[in-house]
Ligand code: C2E
């Protein structure tokens with residue numbers, strides 16, 4: 001009896017310790033089982049057309065509840081996975097789960113939003129990536145246009161030999177390609193011209209302090225105008241206030257994503273969402289208070 005109590009006490013204490021002290025190694029060890037044990041799931045964050053208010057896209061965001069570590073944020077475990085080949089396994093799971101979900105929504109008769117999937121540099125550089133993507137699309141009967149890949153500047157900066165050709169093929173097949181966290185990496189401008197991309201996502205750090213006549217306002221205006229002149233669409237991420245939304249709409253930003261419009265949510269909740277924002281939610285003038 002004492003043994004049983006001691007044991008459960010130890011487990012409880014251990015779980016509390018882990019939250020503070022979990023190192024990368026612990027995360028890596030736990031993550032190794034996560035895929036097989038079904039501990040991963042995807043949430044979806046709505047992305048709205050800034051002009052019409054329609055729910056046109058959604059970003060798939062990975063969530064992990066580990067029995068040992070509790071909820072671990074992707075900002076914490078993705079970099080750990082990227083240190084090893086674990087990212088290949090995790091990334092493949094994300095790819096299939098997102099594709100499966102969109103196929104299911106369509107089978108349910110929903111004209112589901114285009115789902116954008118985050119792809120790590122190492123995953124994209126793997127020689128099997130393109131074939132895997134097409135296999136999964138075929139397996140679930142989904143056209144390439146139903147999804148989009150979110151690539152980072154780090155990925156585009158890699159010396160992956162066939163990178164331009166690969167992007168060209170994916171683009172040609174109809175897979176949307178967007179550049180995530182735009183403005184946070186290196187020499188972003190040259191990438192915009194060099195590669196076949198569809199969309200640029202303005203990083204949250206530029207949207208965060210967006211006020212009229214601020215430096216970020218000028219930057220955001222310049223990014224949108226440059227992207228448009230290269231025939232790229234623009235998503236603003238991290239839209240949290242009505243003022244930010246109003247400025248982005250006024251500057252001609254194409255899509256809005258952020259807590260103001262909706263947090264990442266389970267698939268069923270996204271499906272239950274209205275197909276468009278209400279007029280009040282679209283109002284260009286920010287509320288007085
Ligand atoms: P990201 O791709 O730039 O995703 C956007 C992040 O910003 C998400 O964080 C989202 O929840 C958060 N966000 C959205 N709107 C707002 C807002 O209005 N305010 C604030 N403060 N945050 C907002 P999350 O889900 O924690 O993901 C963090 C990062 O982890 C992602 O950044 C992405 O780089 C990575 N990640 C997530 N899922 C995956 C995945 O399946 N594969 C890969 N390779 N990376 C992933």
Ligand code: MG
Nearest residue numbers: 059118150180
């Ligand atoms: Mg992203």
Ligand code: MG
Nearest residue numbers: 180181201237
């Ligand atoms: Mg992003």
Ligand code: MG
Nearest residue numbers: 181203204237
């Ligand atoms: Mg980001």
